Amino acid sequence: MDTSTNRRLVVSLLVAGVSASATLAYGRLAVLSETPVIAAIQKAVLILLCPGVIGAIAVGGNVHTFELSVAAAINGLMYFAVAWLTWLFWED
Numbered sequence: 001m002d003t004s005t006n007r008r009l010v011v012s013l014l015v016a017g018v019s020a021s022a023t024l025a026y027g028r029l030a031v032l033s034e035t036p037v038i039a040a041i042q043k044a045v046l047i048l049l050c051p052g053v054i055g056a057i058a059v060g061g062n063v064h065t066f067e068l069s070v071a072a073a074i075n076g077l078m079y080f081a082v083a084w085l086t087w088l089f090w091e092d
Helices: 003-024 026-030 036-060 068-090
Strands: none
Touching: 003 026, 003 036, 003 068, 026 036, 026 068, 036 068
16 A cells, blocks of 8 residues: 555544544534534534434434434444545545
8 A cells, every 4th residue: 555545544534433423422412502603513513414313214214213323333434435535536
C-alpha cells in the first residue's frame, strides 16, 4: 500500500468511527441545548445520522424497537464508503 491509500484508509476509518460513536449517543443528542448555536449543530448531526436510524428501523421491523447498535453499524459502513469514495475521486 502506498501513502495515499494508507491516509485514505485512516481518514475513512476515522469518519466511520465518529459517525458510529455519534449514533450511539443519539439519545443525548436528541435533547437540544438552550444555546441556539449548539442546538443548530445538534440538529445537523441528527440529520446526518438519520440514514442509519431509518436502516435500523427497517432491519428491526418496528419503529419503536430499533437497536442503536444496528444504526451505528449502518452509519459507520455508509460514512466509511462516502469518505473513501470522496477521497478517491478528490485526488484525481
